[in-house]
Amino acid sequence: MSYPSPTSRSAAGTLLASTAALLSLGLVAPATAAAANGSGTATEKQAPHATTAVLDLDGAGRTPVIRGADRAYDTASIVKVDILAALLLEAQDAGRHLTAAERKLAEPMIRRSDNAAANTLWRAIGRAPGLAAANKRLGLTETTGGSGPRWGLTKTTAGDQIRLLRAVFDDAGTAKKGRGALDAQSRAYVRTLMNKVVPEQTWGVSAFPGSAAGQALKNGWLQRNTTGLWDVNSIGQVTVKGHRYLVAALSNGSASMSDGVSLVERAVRDAAA
Secondary structure, three states, X not given: OOOOOOOXXXXXXXXXXXXXXXXXXXXXXXXXXXXXXXXXXXXXXXXXXXXXXXXXXXXXXXXXXXXXXXXXXXXXXXXXXXXXXXXXXXXXXXXXXXXXHHHHHHHHHHHOOOHHHHHHHHHHOOHHHHHHHHHHHHOOOOOEXXXXXXXXXXXXXXXXXHHHHHHHHOOOOOOOOOOOOOOHHHHHHHHHHHOOOOHHHOXXXXXXXXXXXXXXXXXXXXXXXXXXXXXXXXXXXXXXXXXXXXXXXXXXXXXXXXXXXXXXXXXXXXXXX
């Protein structure tokens, strides 16, 4: 799948709105408007880099195939899946469902990548310490929450994102009671939202060759203050010939968001080879 999508006008509007919100958090460079339409240039030389991890949920193994160095990347908005998982664990521990107010924030946070909703829920889970507590239960070992309000600067690896995706999509051995992992209802809720991402944000892991329609995914994009370069990431589940694949593609160093999307989609296609 190439970028921009057929809904490029809508995508551009969504990007500009998201970028403005990130600017208010100090997560993007001031010259965002030019970068958002692809005309920005990097202030430092840095080669773009990508890492992918793929796990066949219906295969015999449980170890993902990783291409590229499994080093830490900024999450940008893919951390919103982790934030929602942490919120759901808190609700499970209290023996309750999400409130209407929590759902009103969670749904746009995943479906439209709403940053204001993420800000509120990041505070609700206790920011980085709350994320760390949830991730310990979910089996993530290489993810560190961003400092203060900067959830987009959470660090993670492609391998750890597969662990997060397993917590959401892998039913085998994950249905625990008490202070365990996500229960079946929580997993279904996250899956439903990831299946309903707005069309202009369905690039990324959807480029996996042979994947059927209706993939569940979450993408993230972020221009760094220090370099003007872009972090662009995509995580999710795709189905190919009856097999469910968990896919994580993380990247940094792109001169524009569109370059980053192209890099991620090339990496996803290569990972399927």
